[in-house]
Amino acid sequence: LLAEARVTTRLSSDHIVQVLDAGIDATSSTVFVVMELLSGSTLEDLVQQRGPCSAEQTAELLRQLAVGLDKAHGYVDASGNRAPIVHRDLKPGNLFLTQRDDGRPLLKILDFGTAKVLSQNTQASGMIRGTPQYMAYEQASGDPITPGTDIWALGLIALYLLTGRSYWLTVERHGTQAQLFGEILTLPLVPASERLRELGTREWTDRRPTARRQAFLPARLHTSFDHRAVGPVNVRLPPCRSLEFANRPLPKR
Secondary structure, three states, X not given: OHHHHOHHHHOOOOOEOOEEEEEEOOOOOOEEEEEOOOOOEEHHHHHHHHOOOOHHHHHHHHHHHHHHHHHHHOOEOOOXXXXXXXXXXXXXXXXXXXXXXXXXXXXXXOOHHHOEEOOOOOOOOOOOOOOXXXXXXXXXXXXXXXXXXXXXXXXXXXXXXXXXXXXXXXXXXXXXXXXXXXXXXXXXXXXXXXHHHHOOOOOOOOOOOOHHHHOOOOHHHHHHHOHHHHOOOOOOOOOOHHHHHOOOOOOOO
């Protein structure tokens, strides 16, 4: 656990929370992590309090998330060998929206404590970790993970940001964790648009501004998400090594 808790100290990115220290408390013998102090809210809290965000806002949030993941997935160790760091627990509750000194919104990835380094030299536990609602098939089944595991979670996060809903029927129907794992591991996947129709969700493609969407961000941050600054859903993502894994075939079930 300590080895995994120290993973973030190897990464330097505006979009990954800065870890100042990590170790074992002498009194309680528990692992501790000291991180930078941030002011803002998680994306989960923002959506729950103010409703789904617009396509433009989602595009910018995902762009910043992709930049942070690219840094982790493209990590190279001291020997020059590629050793991707996979977060394994990406979810809206681990994505924190704060602001830069000039007021622009800044997304930071939190809680790399469950991260795994994909290299032969790193001794990290192989336990199944993460939040089931955002787990990829291989993670839920205990199979080897790849950077694509995080990309899967990114897709589920996008759906949540746009609609405030979960892709999984079990979550929406308040089922048990065992039922959720059963849905992830056994049921066929349907396109997100079809799933939203199953859930009775209004098409999110209606991009007309509403008071609910306008209130998604604190007033001091909202201007940075103005569509004139970001562009209407045509935000270009930077080259991202993580996306190499996005089109991998789904595991056989």
